[in-house]
Amino acid sequence: MKILQLxxxxxxxxxxxxxxxxxxxxxAILPEFAQHVIEVKLGMFASREAFAELATxxxxxxxxxxxxxxxxxxxxxATRYWELSPQGHKWWSPKGIRWGxxxxxxxxxxxxxLAGALPLSEALQTALAAVLFVxxxxxxAYSTGAxxxxxxxxxxxxxxxxxxxxxxxxxxxAAIFVPLQWLxxxxxxxxMGLPSLPLWGMLVWDSLVVGLIATxxxxxxxxxxxxxxx
Numbered sequence: 262m263k264i265l266q267l268x269x270x271x272x273x274x275x276x277x278x279x280x281x282x283x284x285x286x287x288x289a290i291l292p293e294f295a296q297h298v299i300e301v302k303l304g305m306f307a308s309r310e311a312f313a314e315l316a317t318x319x320x321x322x323x324x325x326x327x328x329x330x331x332x333x334x335x336x337x338x339a340t341r342y343w344e345l346s347p348q349g350h351k352w353w354s355p356k357g358i359r360w361g362x363x364x365x366x367x368x369x370x371x372x373x374x375l376a377g378a379l380p381l382s383e384a385l386q387t388a389l390a391a392v393l394f395v396x397x398x399x400x401x402a403y404s405t406g407a408x409x410x411x412x413x414x415x416x417x418x419x420x421x422x423x424x425x426x427x428x429x430x431x432x433x434x435a436a437i438f439v440p441l442q443w444l445x446x447x448x449x450x451x452x453m454g455l456p457s458l459p460l461w462g463m464l465v466w467d468s469l470v471v472g473l474i475a476t477x478x479x480x481x482x483x484x485x486x487x488x489x490x491x
Contacts, residue, residue: 270490275477286472292331339479357410366404401427
């Protein structure tokens with residue numbers, strides 16, 4: 262399947278999730294909206310200055326924890342939905358996840374961060390981080406395979422045939438995340454100084470955008486990994 266056709270089908274299926282399994286999007290939407298409620302209560306949308314000043318308010322930062330957890334769950338469920346539901350399995354069940362491989366992939370993918378802790382010159386740290394970043398690209402396929410319960414995607418297989426898969430997953434995810442994250446950021450700017458009713462309308466819309474990021478990225482991760490759509 263051609264990559265542009267596969268990407269367009271990933272977008273289609275990411276939207277389909279909103280009525281096939283709407284709870285998945287809600288895992289991301291509800292904590293996002295809850296944080297917006299706190300932001301309005303604090304007066305963050307009165308102006309850009311107020312937003313910047315209150316951005317590190319403890320109450321707002323506390324709301325970021327369920328927000329991050331909700332987004333992670335939505336991404337995981339969206340990715341696994343297309344693997345499990347067509348086979349009649351429950352998409353919310355953790356059964357089949359290769360936890361050991363998933364954690365190992367996380368450890369390996371974090372190696373580029375260690376370059377900054379080594380007693381090297383800044384130039385060498387940057388060069389080493391770049392080398393390690395490239396060297397850990399196959400862990401994208403390895404971690405995705407672990408998440409989907411694909412026992413054929415061993416670490417050896419990831420470093421053999423997983424390069425193209427990893428790049429495809431990364432490209433699909435970036436193509437979705439970058440523009441929607443830009444929109445997410447712009448929504449905050451557009452909300453500044455709005456009267457109450459338009460403000461809440463903008464914040465509801467923004468929460469839906471966050472849910473869309475989760476369903477599209479999760480679906481794209483699955484389709485890019487498998488190289489096919491449902």
